Amino acid sequence: MPILRFQALQDVQHRSVQLPKEEGRRSLSYNMNVFGEQAMRQHLPKSAFENVIEAIHKGKKIDRITADAVATGMKTWALDKGATHYTHWFQPLTGATAEKHDAFFEITTDGHVIEKFDGAQLVQQEPDASSFPNGGIRNTFEARGYTAWDPTSPAFIYDTTLCIPTVFVAYTGEALDYKTPLLKALQEIDVAATDVARYFDKNVSKVHGTLGWEQEFFLIDSALAAARPDITLTGRTLLGHASAKGQQLDDHYFGSIPTRVLTYLKHLEQECLVLGIPIKTRHNEVAPNQFEIAPIFEEVNLAVDHNSLLMDVMEKVAERHYFKVLFHEKPFAGVNGSGKHNNWSLATDTGINLLSPGTTPMKNLQFLTFFINTIKAVHSYEALLRASISSAGNDHRLGANEAPPGILSVFIGSQLTQVLDELEKVTDGKLSPQEKTDLKLNVVGKIPEILLDNTDRNRTSPFAFTGNKFEFRAVGATANCAHPMTVLNAIVASQLKAFKKEVDVLINESSMKKDDAIFNVLREYIKESKNIRFEGDGYGEAWEKEAKKRRLSHHRNTPDALDEKISPRAIALFESLQIMNAVEIQARYEIEIEEYIKRVQIESRVLGDVARNHIIPTALRYQNVLIVNVKGLKDIYGDDYKVLAKEQSLIIKEISGHIDALNACITEMTEARKKANQMKLVPKSKAYCGKVLPYLDKIRRHCDKLELLVEDELWPLPKYRELLFIN
Numbered sequence: 001m002p003i004l005r006f007q008a009l010q011d012v013q014h015r016s017v018q019l020p021k022e023e024g025r026r027s028l029s030y031n032m033n034v035f036g037e038q039a040m041r042q043h044l045p046k047s048a049f050e051n052v053i054e055a056i057h058k059g060k061k062i063d064r065i066t067a068d069a070v071a072t073g074m075k076t077w078a079l080d081k082g083a084t085h086y087t088h089w090f091q092p093l094t095g096a097t098a099e100k101h102d103a104f105f106e107i108t109t110d111g112h113v114i115e116k117f118d119g120a121q122l123v124q125q126e127p128d129a130s131s132f133p134n135g136g137i138r139n140t141f142e143a144r145g146y147t148a149w150d151p152t153s154p155a156f157i158y159d160t161t162l163c164i165p166t167v168f169v170a171y172t173g174e175a176l177d178y179k180t181p182l183l184k185a186l187q188e189i190d191v192a193a194t195d196v197a198r199y200f201d202k203n204v205s206k207v208h209g210t211l212g213w214e215q216e217f218f219l220i221d222s223a224l225a226a227a228r229p230d231i232t233l234t235g236r237t238l239l240g241h242a243s244a245k246g247q248q249l250d251d252h253y254f255g256s257i258p259t260r261v262l263t264y265l266k267h268l269e270q271e272c273l274v275l276g277i278p279i280k281t282r283h284n285e286v287a288p289n290q291f292e293i294a295p296i297f298e299e300v301n302l303a304v305d306h307n308s309l310l311m312d313v314m315e316k317v318a319e320r321h322y323f324k325v326l327f328h329e330k331p332f333a334g335v336n337g338s339g340k341h342n343n344w345s346l347a348t349d350t351g352i353n354l355l356s357p358g359t360t361p362m363k364n365l366q367f368l369t370f371f372i373n374t375i376k377a378v379h380s381y382e383a384l385l386r387a388s389i390s391s392a393g394n395d396h397r398l399g400a401n402e403a404p405p406g407i408l409s410v411f412i413g414s415q416l417t418q419v420l421d422e423l424e425k426v427t428d429g430k431l432s433p434q435e436k437t438d439l440k441l442n443v444v445g446k447i448p449e450i451l452l453d454n455t456d457r458n459r460t461s462p463f464a465f466t467g468n469k470f471e472f473r474a475v476g477a478t479a480n481c482a483h484p485m486t487v488l489n490a491i492v493a494s495q496l497k498a499f500k501k502e503v504d505v506l507i508n509e510s511s512m513k514k515d516d517a518i519f520n521v522l523r524e525y526i527k528e529s530k531n532i533r534f535e536g537d538g539y540g541e542a543w544e545k546e547a548k549k550r551r552l553s554h555h556r557n558t559p560d561a562l563d564e565k566i567s568p569r570a571i572a573l574f575e576s577l578q579i580m581n582a583v584e585i586q587a588r589y590e591i592e593i594e595e596y597i598k599r600v601q602i603e604s605r606v607l608g609d610v611a612r613n614h615i616i617p618t619a620l621r622y623q624n625v626l627i628v629n630v631k632g633l634k635d636i637y638g639d640d641y642k643v644l645a646k647e648q649s650l651i652i653k654e655i656s657g658h659i660d661a662l663n664a665c666i667t668e669m670t671e672a673r674k675k676a677n678q679m680k681l682v683p684k685s686k687a688y689c690g691k692v693l694p695y696l697d698k699i700r701r702h703c704d705k706l707e708l709l710v711e712d713e714l715w716p717l718p719k720y721r722e723l724l725f726i727n
């Protein structure tokens with residue numbers, strides 16, 4: 001089997017990588033394969049176009065006549081662009097995107113061949129969805145689910161297939177995907193934020209969430225990846241000794257992008273642009289072979305779809321460049337893992353970013369209102385927000401001294417801290433004219449319009465204010481952004497509704513002026529949510545202790561963190577906003593628990609197999625080489641061999657020691673799995689976490705020691721130094 005490793009290494013050098021065509025101006029190719037506003041204007045009758053725009057911007061329902069007109073226009077557009085198939089494109093709870101292609105091609109009853117696609121096919125389909133996770137919502141005998149068109153995310157053509165973004169729900173109405181609850185949460189934040197924004201500007205009639213994600217990933221050579229069963233089956237390395245050179249020289253971050261990678265990225269960016277994904281930034285990340293790309297931010301639902309699509313496109317383009325993309329949160333031990341920062345804000349239909357400080361005290365009061373309400377929401381639901389980013393992969397990252405810990409906190413920077421400290425002193429009740437003037441001139445009026453430079457420095461915070469947006473940094477690189485975005489928008493919506501109620505009570509029942517009422521409520525929020533604000537080093541042990549004192553939750557692993565998802569508070573939140581009902585919440589919880597168990601189970605099996613089938617036999621083979629050597633020395637030198645073969649004898653013993661330990665660990669791990677498998681879902685997940693997972697580290701340690709002992713030529717798996725340094 002070592003042949004595999006060398007073949008893989010040789011393979012890297014004998015191939016021609018496909019070069020992307022020269023690019024023209026990017027603005028010319030942007031949205032080329034998207035049935036967006038421009039394409040719709042060209043291909044739809046005026047009334048249908050107007051109805052779709054109303055549906056997008058005002059949530060108006062689309063009638064059958066409009067749907068037929070859209071389908072006809074969409075079909076012509078797609079066929080002109082060479083599309084042969086169409087599909088409803090959705091995001092089931094597996095984390096990947098799903099599609100089932102149907103050809104436009106059809107034969108009529110009288111034998112004519114036509115291309116068919118009408119409103120019925122556009123609006124709804126009934127895929128047999130029994131194989132998607134549903135958390136016990138449906139039995140296989142009632143497996144029908146249906147997909148329904150989401151007109152707010154435009155259709156696009158990818159690889160000659162017209163893809164229509166859809167929601168995916170059970171026949172009985174429960175959501176089975178990420179998009180359905182997200183759309184509902186976005187609707188809630190629209191209503192809640194619009195109501196509050198109208199305190200400041202009556203012209204606001206809609207608010208939408210904005211999201212700009214930053215996608216981190218590793219690229220490794222596909223031949224090398226194929227020679228590693230752990231990467232192939234789990235997306236990460238389960239063993240491998242650290243490379244002598246790793247990230248310690250800090251020479252990769254923002255360094256010049258390796259030529260082979262740049263060729264790939266250029267190709268990828270071209271594909272993204274025609275699909276309407278507005279990629280803007282690319283750079284090397286901290287670890288060797290780690291990179292990041294980020295788009296211009298968009299409306300949340302669209303940005304979520306674009307991130308899911310991007311991950312798919314990244315893998316497909318990578319195949320053509322002989323790369324494998326690793327999205328796993330921790331593909332390599334000892335070097336940084338990958339996250340997906342979610343930059344989030346709220347924007348009005350009057351063009352205002354509600355989290356951007358303005359030029360006047362009034363605009364700043366509006367900014368502070370949304371700013372403080374967001375902090376308050378995070379404080380109230382910190383455990384739920386933590387749960388929204390938990391996964392087996394992200395467990396390796398959170399709290400591992402390279403990423404935010406599993407404690408949620410908010411960083412706002414010293415300037416805004418000062419402002420909040422001042423506001424905390426506002427008089428209880430009506431404000432005197434003098435106090436109001438002072439506040440407006442010296443506190444609210446003093447917030448500089450551009451805070452960006454002062455706020456982006458604390459990289460250890462999981463939820464940081466970065467000048468004109470919050471950056472949720474603890475999200476994992478494999479995550480579908482929809483879930484953390486659903487939770488964030490839901491908690492802020494709920495908070496804004498409570499705020500509006502409280503302010504209105506003060507205005508109506510205590511006859512306060514609007515500003516006085518707002519200042520009064522904000523003052524209380526600042527006090528109540530103080531514990532979530534943390535400006536120090538989030539990586540240190542001191543923070544863990546401090547957070548405990550502040551009664552912030554600290555869940556170190558997924559099974560523990562997930563409990564919060566089914567807490568009465570969480571259920572009450574989602575039910576009151578009509579985003580999800582208790583059945584849907586419970587189903588999602590079970591799906592995530594199951595996924596966690598399966599991931600750890602697969603990793604444990606793969607490592608057990610690799611240790612037994614690759615590592616132990618290789619170690620034995622090398623040990624035999626040494627034994628032959630020792631015997632030979634004895635034949636030639638008689639008793640003197642003891643001195644001459646001293647080193648060899650030691651290694652022989654050491655190898656035996658590791659093999660012994662490995663065998664014991666693998667057997668114990670298998671027993672731990674067997675025991676866990678007898679348990680019910682929740683205790684099972686905790687047993688996999690507490691009893692099985694620790695063996696992965698133990699087994700790895702022995703394998704990695706053997707890697708250093710055994711002759712390089714015999715070692716069957718590509719090593720870290722080969723995987724991590726692209727050439």
Ligand code: ADP
Pocket residue numbers: 210211212213214294295296297298343344345346353456466468469
């Ligand atoms: P970094 O955080 O790496 O310094 P930037 O702050 O420039 O980089 O932007 C990171 C991401 O934040 C980008 O995707 C950008 O489009 C996005 N972003 C900027 N403004 C907003 C906003 N108002 N709402 C949501 N995302 C935003």
Ligand code: MG
Pocket residue numbers: 214341343471
């Ligand atoms: Mg950022």
